[in-house]
Amino acid sequence: MSDRVFIFDTTLRDGEQSPGATMNQLEKLRIARQLESMGVDIIEAGFPAASDGDFCSVREIARSVEKCQVAGLCRAVPSDIDRAWEAIREAAHPRIHTFIATSPLHMKHKLQKEPAQVLEMAQRAVRHACGYTANVEFSAEDASRSEWDFLARITEAVIDCGATTVNIPDTVGYAQPDEFAELIRYLRANVRNIDRAIISVHCHNDLGLAVANTMAAIRAGARQAEVTLSGIGERAGNAALEEVVMNLNTRRNFFEVEHGIDTKMLFPACRLLSHIIGQPIPPNKAVTGANAFAHESGIHQDGVLKDRRTYEIMTPESVGRVGTDMVLGKHSGRHAIKRKLDELGYRLSEEDVTLVADAMKRLADIKKTIYDEDLEAIVLEEVFRIPDRFRLNHLTVHSGTTGVPATAAVILDVNGEERKLAQFGVGPVDATFNTIAEIIGLKPSLERFQINAISGGTDALGEVTVKIREGSRSAVGRGADPDIIIASAKAYINAMNRLAKKTEETSECPAP
Known part of the structure; x- marks a missing residue:
């Protein structure tokens, strides 16, 4: 055997x-x-x-x-x-x-x-x-x-x-x-x-x-x-x-x-x-969860400080769990970005590396330090996505405690045509989704809405996952941005694109 x-x-x-x-x-x-x-x-x-x-x-x-x-x-x-x-x-x-x-x-x-x-x-x-x-x-x-x-x-x-x-x-x-x-x-x-x-x-x-x-x-x-x-x-x-x-x-x-x-x-x-x-790893997940190598008890902490083997049967490094490196910023060159992408296992074309580098520098204007997770989110957002029928050009949202309903003004590219609209909602996300749905001409039901912080800090990238359903068809969309409302809009539009893609699937990949 x-x-x-x-x-x-x-x-x-x-x-x-x-x-x-x-x-x-x-x-x-x-x-x-x-x-x-x-x-x-x-x-x-x-x-x-x-x-x-x-x-x-x-x-x-x-x-x-x-x-x-x-x-x-x-x-x-x-x-x-x-x-x-x-x-x-x-x-x-x-x-x-x-x-x-x-x-x-x-x-x-x-x-x-x-x-x-x-x-x-x-x-x-x-x-x-x-x-x-x-x-x-x-x-x-x-x-x-x-x-x-x-x-x-x-x-x-x-x-x-x-x-x-x-x-x-x-x-x-x-x-x-x-x-x-x-x-x-x-x-x-x-x-x-x-x-x-x-x-x-x-x-x-x-x-x-x-x-x-x-x-x-x-x-x-x-x-x-x-x-x-x-x-x-x-x-x-x-x-x-x-x-x-x-x-x-x-x-x-x-x-x-x-x-x-x-x-x-x-x-x-x-x-x-x-x-x-768009599903976070549970903190208590064995091997890869955030708590897998965390120690709260004083007795455990004391033991680990003296010899990690007292309460750890494997090391974080053995599963690739190392400290997040703050290695990139607005002054990082294209070669440094490409090297980091290679380290993370991404095989990208020169054109895609340029796309990621440009997006990273835009993010660096808002966010002081770029973590590995941020770079991965950029790759997923800019490179590994289906071609867009719908793309967000501009979003402005007004919301507050004045008693006036939240308002979203959206400029959307729909199959190469620019369309504009403003709508009300019960909150900024609802107003944004209502406006996008009205522009596209679909009104799917929202089955899931989830927000996660990709990295630490108040300026962290927020990642939003949505699941929408239109009749018998459903789609999951994801979006990331330091502004959680913009991330929500990106996720909703991504789901709309996926929903549209499903109707084209047969013609794009015919039986041999």
Whole structure:
């Protein structure tokens, strides 16, 4: 049995199914490059058959990533498999990941098929996928609630058909660690050809046990862990990449396995994801949260001052959590900015570096010091965004305690045409949103409005995240600015642009 655990990241597929975690193609590509730099073994780039937009994103990631495998997820259906291969075929190391449910509940009520039919579908799917590539993964959806003997039969059958990885998912987070480990041991003991495939696990966090179940499975012989950055994903999420990796690192003598992740990139990667999806890392989040290395108790502080190992089982530096450097300002040159961008892992064109440098200097006129987080926010705001149909040219807001309703005057660029309007609202943000909506001609409902400070200080950049809905379509928008009202306007317009983009998706990325 291999002593290497392969890290399979599904942030861009399962992670994006987390409410509010939608990313555009450029943002997905940025995450993929970060994962590649970190040393992830396999990136599950998406579900190509789900939509034309997903197909395009998977295809672009497959073309761009060189060092790690790129997987496309597909049902055990020939047309899905064909579509997945079309998306990943240009990857340096493509993988087809096909799945079908194997629990009695799913087979009866969702698939409405008998076990024998499911077994046959799985075999046909793997054979079909192997016609494209030898790198095929099969997943038995809802494996933790499947009958063990049937799970062993279907696992053995798909390996005979050519699957080189078999994934045993705890799809609804139902399993307990001891029970899940026993299932892995059972498969290793009862699947005749198990030595010809890698056992993978994909654990959900519905009962808060995703990481615990993953670690138990690795102890029992699983050698691929399917994870996401910060544990984002469907419902309560997935096993968090950073937690699984630091368990393996911190308890190396216990697990006795290796991995290829550069742990110093864990915090920067999670922070990047946080900026992109507009969801802050919770302060008490293990490994990457703001409190992970904070000590309030006097006894703890005394111990840490004498020897950090008394109350810290890993160092902040080991996960890339270092003090924020105040390295840039209004007099910083373009080369210094480019060097800092390179350090943060951004591969930008000369044109984009100039765009970021100009925006940074505008910010430096308002804000004394520029932190890494500020620079990342500028990159996300200026570079990694969809082309704008709507762009803010000017905003003036009047608000106070005089009894006069808040007023917003907005000048907006709409498809190259300048439009002006002023409207009232119950407050400055409401007035701003009302005016923008009236100019654009859409009046979506606002489902979420969230404000975060990107860095410290009263002059910190404020980041606003909004989620809007128009009928059956929804979109998340983000905006950053030292002025929180302007940040709100940018976020709302960004969401409007994303909403408009969704209607154009099919024509922009037609089926091949």
